[in-house]
Amino acid sequence: MEAVTAILGGGLRIGVLLQGKKVRDDNKTLLQTGISRDNQMDALGFSLEPNPSQTFPSHCPGGSPLKFPCDTPLPLARYPATPGLVTRVAHDPSHEPHMPNLGHFVESDNDSAPSPTDMSLDKSTTDSKALVAVPAMSVEALDVVPAHRKSKRSEVVQRRIRRPFSVAEVEALVQAVEKLGTGRWRDVKLRAFDNAKHRTYVDLKDKWKTLVHTARISPQQRRGEPVPQELLDRVLTAHAYWSQQQAKQQLKQQQQPESCLLLYNSTVRASSRSDGGEKNFG
DNA sequence: GTTAGGG
């Protein structure tokens, strides 16, 4: 919506299509065409057209050479009927110039993330009657498709936008893990990403997982902005070190069961005596 | 609320 609006300079018109043909904005058109009956949803779609009554600033953010002939009111895009599909267009902040980061701390990356894109559902009702009328008439029909990303509480929880880690962020993550290890993601977050509100400790844990994987595959199989080999080396080193460290801790607890009698009783004895102990680590 | 892992 944002991208299209930018391209059209604010002039946007949405029309409802039925089997490829434009549907007039009548109150009864949709009913007459039988959309409300059965599953006619496959024939539904919509098109986006520039509004001829407005100027065309040709303002393309990001320097994208994308251009459209503004003289023809032809549909810019036509989507097949996909009820429940919520397409979100957001600018990728990963291509923005990096600030001179201080040490190993990630700045509060432009958190302005996705503009809520909240269409006040009571304001647009004036112009597009037909568009609003559809879901109002066949609510049950629309419900059969989504069945996903919709936690049956009629809440359409939006998936967070994808935000590739910048090299600077990877640097900060690596440095923090080198210091704290791979089992204290909460601390890692506080230490190196306290200002990056969009990075949760779970995100950091996940990123570390992919970093280890990235470091192991060949450079040709890697995607996204290349991470300096030097960092990937440190990832493998840190991963090896803390893995070993973690193994030692578990081995230690295994050798001194009397120090953890309660755990011993509830775990080892209860499971199997003939087992002779816990699992053997490679 | 955190961890730890599979999805």
Add this chain to the structure above:
DNA sequence: CCCTAAC
């Protein structure tokens, strides 16, 4: 990134 069983 998401989802969540286990702390």
